Amino acid sequence: LARRAPILHLAAVGLRRADPNLGRPPIAGTGTKMSDWFNDDAFWERFESYMFTPERIEFARVEVDGMTGLLGIQRGAKLLDLCCGAGRHALEFARRGFDVTGVDRTRAFLDKARGIAATEGLSIAFVEADMREFVRPDTFDAAINFFTAFGYFDAPADDLKVARNLRTSLKPGGRLLLDVNGKETLAAKFRARDWSRRGDAIVLEERRLLDGWKRIESKWTLIRGDERRESTLTLRLYSGAELESVLLEAGFAKVELYGRLKGTPYDQTAERLIAIATR
Numbered sequence: 001l002a003r004r005a006p007i008l009h010l011a012a013v014g015l016r017r018a019d020p021n022l023g024r025p026p027i028a029g030t031g032t033k034m035s036d037w038f039n040d041d042a043f044w045e046r047f048e049s050y051m052f053t054p055e056r057i058e059f060a061r062v063e064v065d066g067m068t069g070l071l072g073i074q075r076g077a078k079l080l081d082l083c084c085g086a087g088r089h090a091l092e093f094a095r096r097g098f099d100v101t102g103v104d105r106t107r108a109f110l111d112k113a114r115g116i117a118a119t120e121g122l123s124i125a126f127v128e129a130d131m132r133e134f135v136r137p138d139t140f141d142a143a144i145n146f147f148t149a150f151g152y153f154d155a156p157a158d159d160l161k162v163a164r165n166l167r168t169s170l171k172p173g174g175r176l177l178l179d180v181n182g183k184e185t186l187a188a189k190f191r192a193r194d195w196s197r198r199g200d201a202i203v204l205e206e207r208r209l210l211d212g213w214k215r216i217e218s219k220w221t222l223i224r225g226d227e228r229r230e231s232t233l234t235l236r237l238y239s240g241a242e243l244e245s246v247l248l249e250a251g252f253a254k255v256e257l258y259g260r261l262k263g264t265p266y267d268q269t270a271e272r273l274i275a276i277a278t279r
Contacts, residue, residue, distance in 0.1 A: 037233040038152045044106050046222060046229060050198050052086065060088040064096070066261025067144055070276055071175050073098070077141040080169055082131055082162075083149030087113030087124070094122040101125040103134050132158055135165040143170060146179045151236035156246075159236060163250035170279040176252070182266070182273030183213055183239040185259075200224055213237060240266050243275055252277040 037043065067089070073079070075097035081090040084102030086109040094100045094117065102124055104110055110126045117124045127134065131145075132153075143166050151159060166176050194205045201224040208217050215234050222229045238246070244255045255277045259270025266273060 037231070038105070040231070041106060041108065043231045045108060047203070047220065047231070048086075048109075050196070050201075050203055050222075052088065053198075057088050060092045063146070063261060064089060064092045066263075067146070067177055068093075068096075070258065070261065070263055070274070071142045071144075071177055073142045073175075078139065080136075080140040080143035080166075082134065082143060082145045082166065083147075084113065084126070085109045085147075087116065087126070089144065089146060090124055090126075091116055091120070091122065094124050095120070101127060101136075101140070103127045103129050103131065105130055131162050132165070134169075136169045138168075138171050140170050140174055142175050142177070144177045144179075146177070148180045148235070150178055150180055151238065153236070154234075156236065160246055160250060163246055163252075167251045167277070167279050172279055174279050176247075176275070176277040176279075178243070178247070178275045178277065180238060180243065180273050182243070182270070183237050184266075184268075185270050185273060186216070186237065209237075210234065238273070240273055243273060247275060247277040250277075252279060254278040 076099065078099045079093055079101070081087075081093070081100060081102045084090045084104050085106070087102055090100045090102035090113065102110070102113060104126075105128065107128055110128055113124070114126050116122075117126075131149075145162075145166065150162065153159060166178075170176065190207070190209075192207055196203050196205075201222055204221040204223070206219045206221075209215075210217055215236050217232065217234045219230065219232045222231075240257045244257060247255045255275055257266035258264060258274040258276065259266045260272060261274065264270070
């Protein structure tokens with residue numbers, strides 16, 4: 001972020017200073033159980049400015065250009081942004097005339113998104129909910145789950161449940177865009193250690209692969225003066241074939257894989273793993 005994205009491009013895992021496609025980082029706060037890192041409000045608040053820099057927020061316009069093209073949707077379509085955070089994509093879609101519902105479990109992010117929407121006169125439904133529980137059958141023309149907001153949970157069955165919820169929430173023929181850092185792209189850019197400076201703070205990152213590439217663990221250490229805070233998370237990793245298999249098992253009729261939002265193939269040149277799944 002800040003032009004050095006957390007390799008756990010969470011929302012992931014990746015790393016290149018100036019790489020706008022690195023993903024959203026899920027991490028657990030000190031004192032929380034590993035499986036509960038995503039419920040640690042202190043983590044999201046502590047690292048918000050590191051994950052979501054002004055440059056990354058501005059780049060949402062370019063990302064929405066790409067998402068709109070891959071999804072094949074037009075103004076007026078009903079869109080679900082699952083794990084919307086503070087709404088950088090939900091807000092941009094709404095500015096373009098889409099009927100947007102944004103879902104996230106972090107109340108502070110949703111409050112911020114609602115404030116921006118109110119200031120701009122945008123009508124967006126923001127919902128506080130766990131992604132494993134949110135489902136609205138046959139409601140949306142398209143859905144996005146962006147910035148590696150998939151693979152948070154210890155049990156693969158929970159990821160499958162999220163995928164099934166997304167499929168159920170789409171109208172027949174509706175399309176899902178799911179963006180993660182794939183195993184193949186991670187292998188090309190993995191670094192065990194890294195650091196970045198944000199204002200008066202330094203963030204150190206230490207990463208290790210677990211269980212034969214099934215998961216990745218990332219430890220973040222924030223240092224500001226005499227203050228030192230640590231957070232650790234684990235994230236499930238998917239190859240292109242594995243992600244396609246999960247989406248097909250969830251009931252999607254067709255899955256296409258891309259390496260960039262420009263629609264380039266998911267091959268040795270890919271920067272991200274982007275799946276377009278059609279109900």
